[in-house]
Amino acid sequence: xxxxxxxxxxxxxxxxxxxxxxxxxxxxxxxxxxxxxxxxxxxxxxxxxxxxxxxxxxxxxxxxxxxxxxxxxxxxxxxxxxxxxxxxxxxxxxxxxxxxxxxxxxxxxxxxxxxxxxxxxxxxxxxxxxxxxxxxxxxxxxxxxxxxxxxxxxxxxxxxxxxxxxxxxxxxxxxxxxxxxxxxxxxxxxxxxxxxxxxxxxxxxxxxxxxxxxxxxxxxxxxxxxxxxxxxxxxxxxxxxxxxxxxxxxxxxxxxxxxxxxxxxxxxxxxxxxxxxxxxxxxxxxxxxxxxxxxxxxxxxxxxxxxxxxxxxxxxxxxxxxxxxxxxxxxxxxxxxxxxxxx
Amino acid sequence: xxxxxxxxxxxxxxxxxxxxxxxxxxxxxxxxxxxxxxxxxxxxxxxxxxxxxxxxxxxxxxxxxxxxxxxxxxxxxxxxxxxxxxxxxxxxxxxxxxxxxxxxxxxxxxxxxxxxxxxxxxxxxxxxxxxxxxxxxxxxxxxxxxxxxxxxxxxxxxxxxxxxxxxxxxxxxxxxxxxxxxxxxxxxxxxxxxxxxxxxxxxxxxxxxxxxxxxxxxxxxxxxxxxxxxxxxxxxxxxxxxxxxxxxxxxx
Ligand SMILES: Nc1ncnc2c1ncn2[C@@H]1O[C@H](COP(=O)(O)OP(=O)(O)O)[C@@H](O)[C@H]1O
Ligand SMILES: [Mg+2]
Numbered sequence: 001x002x003x004x005x006x007x008x009x010x011x012x013x014x015x016x017x018x019x020x021x022x023x024x025x026x027x028x029x030x031x032x033x034x035x036x037x038x039x040x041x042x043x044x045x046x047x048x049x050x051x052x053x054x055x056x057x058x059x060x061x062x063x064x065x066x067x068x069x070x071x072x073x074x075x076x077x078x079x080x081x082x083x084x085x086x087x088x089x090x091x092x093x094x095x096x097x098x099x100x101x102x103x104x105x106x107x108x109x110x111x112x113x114x115x116x117x118x119x120x121x122x123x124x125x126x127x128x129x130x131x132x133x134x135x136x137x138x139x140x141x142x143x144x145x146x147x148x149x150x151x152x153x154x155x156x157x158x159x160x161x162x163x164x165x166x167x168x169x170x171x172x173x174x175x176x177x178x179x180x181x182x183x184x185x186x187x188x189x190x191x192x193x194x195x196x197x198x199x200x201x202x203x204x205x206x207x208x209x210x211x212x213x214x215x216x217x218x219x220x221x222x223x224x225x226x227x228x229x230x231x232x233x234x235x236x237x238x239x240x241x242x243x244x245x246x247x248x249x250x251x252x253x254x255x256x257x258x259x260x261x262x263x264x265x266x267x268x269x270x271x272x273x274x275x276x277x278x279x280x281x282x283x284x285x286x287x288x289x290x291x292x293x294x295x296x297x298x299x300x301x302x303x304x305x306x307x308x309x310x311x312x313x314x315x316x317x318x319x320x321x322x323x324x325x326x327x328x329x330x331x332x333x334x335x336x337x338x339x340x341x342x343x
Numbered sequence: 344x345x346x347x348x349x350x351x352x353x354x355x356x357x358x359x360x361x362x363x364x365x366x367x368x369x370x371x372x373x374x375x376x377x378x379x380x381x382x383x384x385x386x387x388x389x390x391x392x393x394x395x396x397x398x399x400x401x402x403x404x405x406x407x408x409x410x411x412x413x414x415x416x417x418x419x420x421x422x423x424x425x426x427x428x429x430x431x432x433x434x435x436x437x438x439x440x441x442x443x444x445x446x447x448x449x450x451x452x453x454x455x456x457x458x459x460x461x462x463x464x465x466x467x468x469x470x471x472x473x474x475x476x477x478x479x480x481x482x483x484x485x486x487x488x489x490x491x492x493x494x495x496x497x498x499x500x501x502x503x504x505x506x507x508x509x510x511x512x513x514x515x516x517x518x519x520x521x522x523x524x525x526x527x528x529x530x531x532x533x534x535x536x537x538x539x540x541x542x543x544x545x546x547x548x549x550x551x552x553x554x555x556x557x558x559x560x561x562x563x564x565x566x567x568x569x570x571x572x573x574x575x576x577x578x579x580x581x582x583x584x585x586x587x588x589x590x591x592x593x594x595x
Contacts, residue, residue, distance in 0.1 A: 188458040195457030195464060196447040196471075199436075203444045206433035213393060213427075215419040215448040215511055224454075318435065 014324035023179055031172030040171060041243070046283045047178035048240050051185050053263035053275040055232035058189055059130075060261065061270035061318075062198065063225045064205030065123075066131035069138025070233050070260045075145060075252035076114050077107030077234025078241035079154055082162040085242065089163045096163050096242075100177060104238040111234025114141075115227040123222040130226070138257050145249035159248035162241045174243050181239060185232055190272055190320075192228075201225045255297065262300055266307055268314030273321040278314075344407050346371045346547050347392070347423075347515055352401035353571075354391060361387050362571045365401070367549075369515065374541055374548045376558040376579075379568035380592055385551045386428055388568070389517050392549075393425050394418045405515070420448055424513035426504040428520050428551075434493035438484065438503060441492050442475040445510035475510065481543065482506050482536070498529050502536070509544055516546045522554045530554055534561050555593070559583065567592065 030040040056070050081103035088099050114137070122133040145154045154160060165173035192198045200221045203211035212218045241247045263282050267274025286296050307314065345368045352365040362384045369375050377385050390396045392403060394415040403410050410418055424445070433441050450471045452463035479485045482502050487495060492503060501521055508516055518537075522530045534557050541548060552558045558565060559579040567575040567582060569591045575582060582588055 191458050191460055192454070195454075196443070196450065196452065196467070197454050197457050199440055199444055199447065202436060202440075203433050206435055207431045209395070209415075210427065210431035210433065211444065212415040213395075213419060213425055213431075214445040214507065215416050216444065217414075217416050 011322070011324040014327055018323055019183055023183075026179070027172055027175060030175050031170075033171060037167065037171070040175065042283065042287055044174050044178045044239075044243050046280050047175070047182040048236050048243065049260070049263065049279040049283045050182050050276050051178075051236040051239070052233060052260045053267065053279040054185050054189050054272055055229045055236065056260050057264045057267075057270065057272060057275045058192075058201075058225050058229040058232075060264050061268075061275075062193055062205065063201050063222060064269075065222070065226075066128055066261075067134045067226075067229070067257075068131050068254070068261065069134035069136070069141075069257050070229075071252040071254070071256035072134070072138035072141040073111040073114060073230045073233035074237035074240065074256070075141055075249065077104075077111040077237030078247050078252070079145065079160070079237075080110040080234070081107035081238030082160055082241045082247060083153055085163045086160075096165060097173070099163075100238075100242055103242070104177075104181070104235045107238030108231040108234040111237065112227050112231040115230025116223070119223045119226040119230075123226060124219060135254070135257075138252075138254060142249045142253055145252075154249070157248055157250070159246050162245050162247060164242055164245040174239075178239050178243070181235060185235075186272060186276065193272070197221070197224070259300070262304055264314075265304065266314055268316035268318060270318040271314065271316040271320055274314055274316035274319075277316070277321075345369060345404075346373075346406060347549075348402075348404045349392075350402045350404075352388075352391060352398055352403065354387060354396055355399045360571055362391070362398075362568075365568075365571075365573055367566060369547050369549060371514070372541055372545055372547050373564070374537065374550065374562050376562035376565035377549060377551045377568065378553070378555075378558055378565060378582075378592065383568040384571040385568055386519055387571075389425055389519055389549075389551070392418075392517060393423060419445075419511055419513075422512075422514035423517065424508035424511040424515075425517035426501075426508050426519055426521060428523070430500050430504055432492040432500055432504060432507075434491070436492055437489050438479065438492055438495070439472070439475050439488045441503060441507050442478060442510045443471050445507045446471050446475060449512060478506055478510060481539075497524060501525070501533075505536070505540070509540065509546070512544075513546055516540070516548045517551075518548060519551045520553065521550070522552055522557050530557055533557065537561050 026043060029035045030043065035043065052070065052074070056067060059065055059067050084103045084106050085096060085099045088094050089096050118133060118137050122130045144150060146156050148156070200211065200216045203214070203216055204218050204221060208218055263279045264275055266282070267278035286293065292299070347367065347369040349365055349367045353363045354361050365388065377388060379385055387396070391398050394410070394413050394417070398411060405421060405423060410421065433444060450467040452467045455461065456463040476485055476488060479488055484499060484502065487499065492500065495503060505518065505521060522533050525533060537548060537550070538561060540546065550558065550562060562579060564576065564578060565582045566573055567588050574587045574591060575585045577585070
């Protein structure tokens with residue numbers, strides 16, 4: 001037992017150190033302008049997409065329910081947050097550095113409210129109703145955002161300009177926020193999945209009737225996983241809005257929802273590290289293939305079909321890549337080698 | 344006061360009376376059999392007792408209180424746990440986690456403790472792991488604790504299902520054909536296990552089973568269902584010599 005705890009402690013340490021190194025390297029590259037504006041922006045986008053994929057994985061991977069309107073929650077979070085910062089930063093109540101974290105929470109909460117409202121009817125039913133209802137929600141919310149009576153909040157298709165950090169004086173700010181949130185989201189969805197709460201959600205995925213019979217409040221946990229995912233998508237929406245500086249409803253359309261879903265499916269449903277890897281690759285790849293941007297959705301479709309044909313469980317399946325374990329293995333191999341060498 | 348008592352229990356499925364006038368009475372720590380031909384309504388009785396279906400008439404009292412209208416998870420927490428005729432394990436989860444799902448209703452910590460791994464998380468999870476391993480040891484399954492449930496051989500899957508139900512610390516355990524698909528040796532072992540469970544955990548057991556040697560060997564009293572109605576109840580000897588039962592079931 002003590003040994004296990006020590007090992008867990010060591011794993012935490014290794015993970016923290018590796019994350020800190022990654023953070024520092026990227027931060028220096030971005031704030032020192034070694035990476036140009038364009039690629040710094042891509043790094044921030046990667047963080048945001050990882051957040052989105054990991055959050056969707058909570059529902060699609062861990063709970064096992066398809067969601068086709070994740071971008072809808074992003075949209076709601078983005079507009080809520082943008083309006084907040086527009087108000088408080090413009091009148092000088094607070095700086096964006098203080099306002100953005102608050103705006104992210106607001107964006108998350110508003111998205112969570114929508115999650116509850118949609119989730120309660122959709123999740124009471126067995127089967128894939130969630131997919132259809134979230135699909136409808138995503139489309140409705142996007143059309144609504146264009147509606148004239150919401151113009152004061154959304155500015156419709158013209159787009160709403162959002163407060164951003166000055167790229168000239170502080171190019172690293174947005175990265176810091178995005179990276180910290182990403183790290184936090186990865187950690188909590190990992191720990192959530194390995195707790196009594198996550199275990200309940202996984203049990204529902206495996207067998208809803210048996211889970212209910214074993215004392216799991218299935219309605220509550222389905223809703224919880226879904227609303228948590230909605231909350232995180234709202235936060236991601238807030239980050240996204242303040243990163244690109246100009247939002248309009250078309251940025252949160254069905255294609256966006258599908259993109260996020262593909263990241264989860266490709267990475268392996270239920271695998272957080274899979275989501276991280278595929279979100280990273282699928283953000284960089286289109287940038288490298290800029291010239292083929294018209295064919296991006298086509299490329300996605302082809303990749304998806306190939307995965308479905310040859311590896312239906314996704315890149316990693318439900319497997320998690322653990323860096324500390326990898327390090328552990330390498331060290332042990334060395335130890336072993338050393339021992340055999342002695343003998 | 345009986346542990347469980349049903350009165351005049353009945354349910355209708357689309358005009359078909361699947362169960363009618365079912366009276367059951369189970370005292371604490373009793374082992375009771377529920378037998379009858381296929382389609383007699385045995386599993387339906389379990390589904391009514393565990394809240395999967397709501398009866399169209401009658402009463403169910405558990406420890407003196409009505410449980411009608413309660414959801415399955417609430418009934419589990421009150422103290423009735425079950426297994427399924429067709430095994431329903433959490434296949435992709437480990438054996439240990441299967442047990443923990445049922446156990447964790449007694450080992451609570453909030454979601455913040457879970458996400459940030461605060462002391463309550465460590466404390467309750469450690470206790471749960473210990474208890475779950477203890478339970479697995481009783482069933483000689485401690486060495487498969489980390490295996491995925493779907494990788495277990497059939498007999499062990501059946502055992503795991505019983506074990507998982509026990510992990511919820513029920514006062515009444517409902518076993519739906521636990522010996523189905525088992526060979527005579529395994530069935531005999533199961534009989535011993537059922538007796539042992541009652542002694543160790545102090546639970547009452549209601550057992551649906553087709554294997555007569557098992558039912559007659561282990562049950563103190565037996566109820567016989569036929570076409571949704573009770574046609575007999577009594578000790579194994581009484582049931583064995585009951586004309587109606589022989590005609591409907593045993594002789595058939
Ligand atoms: N959900 C249901 N809807 C309709 N009929 C059902 C349902 N559940 C059970 N029945 C019917 O009730 C009868 C009893 O079934 P069951 O309890 O499974 O029998 P047993 O377990 O004794 O073999 C059968 O005729 C079955 O078809
Ligand atoms: Mg049956």
